[in-house]
Amino acid sequence: MCSECRSKREMPKLYPQAKGVLYALKDKGVDVAIASRSPTPDIANAFLDKLGIKSMFVTQEIYSSWTHKTEHFEKIHRKTRVPYNEMLFFDDEDRNIDAVSKMGVTSILVGNGVNLGALRQGLSNFSQNRTSSEKGKQKKSKKSSPSETEDQ
Numbered sequence: 782m783c784s785e786c787r788s789k790r791e792m793p794k795l796y797p798q799a800k801g802v803l804y805a806l807k808d809k810g811v812d813v814a815i816a817s818r819s820p821t822p823d824i825a826n827a828f829l830d831k832l833g834i835k836s837m838f839v840t841q842e843i844y845s846s847w848t849h850k851t852e853h854f855e856k857i858h859r860k861t862r863v864p865y866n867e868m869l870f871f872d873d874e875d876r877n878i879d880a881v882s883k884m885g886v887t888s889i890l891v892g893n894g895v896n897l898g899a900l901r902q903g904l905s906n907f908s909q910n911r912t913s914s915e916k917g918k919q920k921k922s923k924k925s926s927p928s929e930t931e932d933q
Contacts, residue, residue, distance in 0.1 A: 793828035796894025803837050805900075812861065815841040816853035816870070850877040854884055866914055869907045871895045 806813055815838050819825045822843045829835040840860045842853040850872070858865060865885035872878055878888040887907040891899045 791828075793832055795832060795834075796896065798896040799894055800834070802895055802897065802900050803834060807837055812839045812863065813837060814839050814857045814861065815843060816850060816857060817841075817843045818846050818848055818850065818853075819843055820846045849880065851880050851884060854881055854886060866910070869903050871899060871903060 803813065815829075817825060822845060825843045826835075826841070829838075829841065835841070840857055842856050844853070854865065854868070854870075857863070857868075866887075868886040870878075870881050870886045870888040871891050872881070872888065873891055873894075875890060878890050882888045887903065887910050889899055889903040889906065
């Protein structure tokens with residue numbers, strides 16, 4: 782949304798292409814969640830209301846700044862049942878990208894919010910990760926097939 786949100790009275794702003802990206806995902810039936818660390822979660826929630834986009838998210842995991850991003854994703858997973866390897870995450874901090882990637886989430890580092898370029902990169906990386914994962918599963922099942930037939 783915006784970088785420094787200090788007061789509920791402020792009028793928040795989205796990055797220029799963010800709303801279009803959200804609507805495009807919503808139109809395609811893609812579930813979107815928020816994983817945010819904020820020193821003022823109440824202000825972040827008020828801003829979502831002011832922007833009129835709160836209903837676009839299946840869950841909003843917004844916590845004070847001491848929480849780890851992995852906790853956000855564990856809660857999102859529990860609430861949505863979406864496997865980590867079927868999630869795509871955008872963030873502006875390397876440490877969050879590293880931590881969440883280790884969970885199996887496709888993670889994209891962004892500098893100035895999610896724009897169309899970041900979305901394209903994310904979808905491309907997500908597709909590559911899914912393809913690699915499926916090939917790995919096929920190799921494992923081929924390895925186990927001969928021993929299964931020998932046992933029978």
